[in-house]
Amino acid sequence: MGAGPSALVEHIGFQVPDSATENSSAVIRNRHFPKELISVPFKDEPEIDTCFKIFARAVEKYGNNDMLGHRTIEADGTAGPYQFESYATVSKQVDRIGAGLAKLGYGEGKTIGIFGINSAAWIKSLLGSWRQGCVCVPLYDTLGAESTKFILKDADVTTVFCAHAKLAQVLDVAQDCGITTIVQFEPVSDDDKAKAPEGLTLMSLDEFMDSGDADAAATPCAKDGLAYIMYTSGTTGNPKGVRLSHGNVTASVAGLIGMGIEILQTDVYLSYLPLAHIFETVMQILGLCSGAAVGFYQGNIRLIMDDIQALRPTVFAGVPRVYSRFYDKVMQTIEASSWVKKTMFNTAFENQLDNVRKGTRNAFWDNLVFNKTKAHLGGRVRLMASGAAPLPAHIMDFLKVVFCCEVHQGYGMTENAAAAVITPGGYTRAGTIGEPVPCCEIKLEDVPELEYTSSDKPFPRGEICIRGHNVFHGYHNLPDKTAETLVDGWLHTGDIGQVLEDGSLQIIDRKKNIFKLAQGEYVAAEELEMVFHRSKYINQIFVYGDSTQSTLVAIVVPDVETVGPWMSEQGIEGDFNVAAKDPKVRDLLLAEIKKEGANAKLAGFKVPKAIFVESDVNELNQGFTIENGCMTPSFKLRRPQLKARYKAEIDKMYSQQ
Template sequence: MVKQQLMFTVEVPGSPEVAGEGKPRRHFLHADKPFVGCPPEASNLHENLLRGVKLSGDSPYLGSRPVTNGVPGPYVWQTYNEVLKRVKNLGSGFAHRDLGVDSAVGLFSINRPEWIIAEHACFLHSCITVPLYDTLGADAIEFIVNQSELGLVVATKDKAKILLDIKERLPTLKHLVIMDTPDEELIAKGKGLDVEVISIIDLEREGAEKPKEGTLPTKDTIATICYTSGTTGLPKGVMLSHENLLSFTAATRSLVDSNSVCNYNKDDCYISYLPLAHVFERIVQVCLTWAGARIGFYQGDTLKLLDDVAELKPTIFASVPRLYNRIYDKVLQGVKAKGGIGAMLFKKAFAAKKAYLASGHTNHMLWDNLVFSKVRARLGGRVRLMLTGAAPISADVMDFLRICFSAMVIEGYGQTETSGGASVTDGRDLSSGHIGGPAPHCEIKLIDVPEMGYTSKDEPHPRGEICIRGTNVFKGYYKNPEKTAETLDKDGWCHTGDVGRWDSQGRLQIIDRVKNIFKLAQGEYIAPEKIELVYQKHEIVAQSFVYGDSLQATLVAIIVPDEDVIKQWVISKGLPSKPLAELCQDQAVRKAVLKELEDYGRAEGLKGFENVKNIYLEPNQFTPESGLMTPTFKLKRHEAKKYYQKQIDEMYAAISS
């Protein structure tokens, strides 16, 4: 563990004083060095694949689980050499469809090997990939296809049907390449709409028979247009270059020697289930491909994810806080339900290892084998590196992961516009409650937000909107100069909309959101995400949506309870047991839960006006499929407000009555 006095970031030497903003800060080992961009031996993403091939040619690269009669079998692997051959053949097939430099190619499926193969085939010919995902809704898909003028989309059968159903509104679409086997009905439907429907295997075969060289990209070539799901309005197309997507690999490799990050290598194994349509998963896979590691894909059903993990036994696991919170809740619920000696032993082991964290250790010879091996087995038993991103994670959960899994746990912060990770925690730093500092591919500064009372001159900790500049920052929003100018200033700084502060060791903490705030009638500013994070730490709460009307003086919330917990909890309170839907409608249960959350909120430091004054219990979880969450499980506030407007009005009416 690093010494407590170590400063993790330093001000950029020679940076000028600018009114209304703090000086830029960089990683302490890279303050006076240029930003890293591309890693060794890879100036574009095709060369990144070639490096993986050089290291692991006949070793496994991409794995999947064939399902026979509903029963998944063991993982079946394609080697690096086999994948490269498929990439070249498919790339030639693309070229025979007149795809070349800057041609846009759509990718529309859940994570699977063909997604990766198709993307690399695009890179071989300097094409631009445009990921699609159906949780956006038909209108957004139509918008993306038409704005990027997609002529060819590589998709699974089910996704191809979605496109054919709206083909009359997609004038540029001419070819659908099917990752699984297309049926005659799909082929006929495409033919009737003047769309070629061809299997990926047939197109690869065609490319093998008629090889065609492509034009390789440079580091500045646009690699992908990654459309943000957003929380309001139409999605924006974030243009990311090859260097943008490679910069995180370069940043992590530059820190390996200092033990700031784990030395991932060709012996590592990773489970892929986070959406490839989003940049977090993409940059993780870029890192692993550069290192020649193996990547196994889940079956496609998150409910079966832990079964896939048990089969694959990954050494690296990446997730979002939503899943880590569920693991945390379930383990602690199990300990509580077990009671007796088992619970006492777990608590003793947990306390001992928490003290170990403070002294810089994640391993304990006795407790790891005696108590925590069963927890580690939930993720296959071999995980040594855990990554979390996309949303804030609580300090309690971070400590839990380090204690129970004895792994290096790295939290990253960033956006699509910063190619994912911009700030990362140092692997040697076992403290929690912060997101580390800028990685060596960027620098970060804070600019004043006077209307919220945050300034870069605040004592003892400077505060302000987080701005990021470096080789990871996007090139602009596709065909949208107005929105680009709002986010990317003339000096190359990306304005994130997040409010942060530097702590005493130069680490960044997220404390607020410029855009996701509202003012109550009495003039108090509210950051709903902060309050939701508090409530979701309570075992009763699976999900929450906190809302405040500017004409009202109080907050209300939609609470999705954890079904297993609330059923036991109501019994402990002397209330009758019922099915979840009926419990949620029971006024006595609602009042008891509200009182519980009020008490908990005060104990967790929420101010009086931050605690909700009425709640609605919702039995169904917020999901991307329901339109209430983005595919990376961020709440769509605008959509949630519209969806629950009736309940919101009723809660406020009850408060005022």
């Protein structure tokens, strides 16, 4: 039995003395930084205070290290091994991109759009824009035409760097948005040039790099200058542009490093989460701090396991939905195994989980079982990060045991540059989000209308508010919304949290997604969906309650990989989309919901009394998708859209009760 990677930690967080008020809890800071909030990644190099300075430092210190990698395409069309460019090579190209922007007269504060899947060209375009002090406006790869048009107009973008796959979409809105220059990552064909309207310049990235003056000076901005206007995907209305300075982003990175979460120069990171999302942004900048390598996925999420085997990453970031799929895959394999293998896995898991909770691992169980499961992610992952949504406790325990690595769950939002609260190394309690990162502090503010107060027993509860160096500079062109969200320097998150006896923070509700039933009870939809999603038969679920009704209903998307075999056993044959409408499937899913509700000891009114089975799924087995408007690009449910889409089914379920 060997020691774990971090000393066991039993109590976290530091409550600032005499900081509680009549309507809020004490201010909570990181226990290692009780008297200060840090803002720069390197204590001995305080001048490194912008994202571009972090990159320049990496080039100087780690010039020969691999930086950006992509998979080659073989003659037969299959993806080959990863090929990497060094920091020094990338730096020369970044200088040329910056020179091209300087030729256009672009400098500090000028906005640049970047549109495409994660790629080396994406990152080079970003760094080139920062070299000249420009502001990046990233566009989600999955954005539709209307959202694309809104963002480009709202941010006053006139130059867009994009992948060929997005060229037609940009050309469609170019004239309406005032786009004057499009730089395509790939070579531009004559056919593409013929489609460009008069007055618009379309060129390849290589051509753009050749367009500038070789001696064009870099004009990067200071830490208070904007690095991004990053548009949140939004569950209602138009996206909101979050104004993030270089200081905001570097402060979040500093916070991670301050907690001992460092990426090493020998590390390799797989980039597949959207670069338009702040979580991926911070992971990339954190890697730059130490000269680590980044390998980009092919662009097809269905092929990501192949990319993982080719890259063999040492650092992996994901959202709970991704990790839930890992869990489902492994557990399905175990369930289909012989009694002997199943018993061996369960015994090994229970014993190793007990060890992990004590801060150790038993090499016997790793050699017997878990080195094999670890190989599913390439065999080298030493660090996992989870963000964007709460990670269920059983999934976090599973990841630590089965993949033999540290797992850090983070909490934050675009408005605070991702990092607010994180589980520290050595802290083994699952189901919480840890303690504040040392670049910010938090407090819980009373929400009396929902009966959450800082004086609640046994644990203080309230809306999580964040203040610190990573808190944003307001919403672009939305002063009223900014004033509503930023109050006296405190960012109001809309999330309800509680501080447990060991000082850790736990998310318990979402202020905006709480509704009241007819009898007066409040229901938190997201909390319930997390509980019901534990069923292996449920892939997606939308819980709904009407204030004029006393019960809940739900729309459920079955998991094809588990429900499909179950239907075969039941003699239900045919195309899944049709066969899954069999009443037996509905009864199975409703029974699963009741079972998980009972396991979680939910009150009866919190368990849906009726469900509708959505069996029309896409190639990713999703019924709620970005394309049909039911999910945001960061995989959050768009509740108003779901309510509208399933209005007839919801009305029918209530009418039959």
